[in-house]
Amino acid sequence: MRIAMGSDHAGFELKEHLKGYLQGKGHDVIDVGTHSTESVDYPVYGAGAARKVAAGEADRAIVVCGTGLGIGMAAGKVPGIRCAIVSEVYSAQMSRLHNDANALALGARVIGTGVAEEIVDVWTTTDFLGGRHGRRVDMIEDPPALDA
Numbered sequence: 001m002r003i004a005m006g007s008d009h010a011g012f013e014l015k016e017h018l019k020g021y022l023q024g025k026g027h028d029v030i031d032v033g034t035h036s037t038e039s040v041d042y043p044v045y046g047a048g049a050a051r052k053v054a055a056g057e058a059d060r061a062i063v064v065c066g067t068g069l070g071i072g073m074a075a076g077k078v079p080g081i082r083c084a085i086v087s088e089v090y091s092a093q094m095s096r097l098h099n100d101a102n103a104l105a106l107g108a109r110v111i112g113t114g115v116a117e118e119i120v121d122v123w124t125t126t127d128f129l130g131g132r133h134g135r136r137v138d139m140i141e142d143p144p145a146l147d148a
Contacts, residue, residue: 072105
């Protein structure tokens with residue numbers, strides 16, 4: 001799998017750890033930065049990794065900041081990206097099974113490397129169920145009007 005990765009300064013060390021971990025499992029990693037712990041703006045790197053997926057240059061993206069929240073929101077603003085912000089394995093699994101999440105956001109100040117590895121393992125090996133979930137994913141891309 002080709003995985004685009006991005007982080008801000010707070011997520012740099014976890015991104016670097018996960019990059020090596022994923023490469024050790026045979027994945028190709030495209031690192032869009034940042035490349036140090038010097039303070040940077042997370043939207044640049046969240047959107048940068050997501051754009052790699054949207055352009056077909058990567059299959060999925062993993063982005064990391066302090067909480068996972070800001071960088072995940074930035075990634076999710078890229079058209080065609082469904083970014084799951086998670087801090088435990090069950091939500092990572094469900095984001096793939098039911099939502100076909102193509103981006104994953106993690107918080108380096110929220111989870112440790114062991115939990116991050118477990119999340120990444122489940123997220124990279126779980127397939128989308130399709131069926132009724134496919135219809136719902138289509139609705140995420142083009143939300144229907146509420147008939148009230």
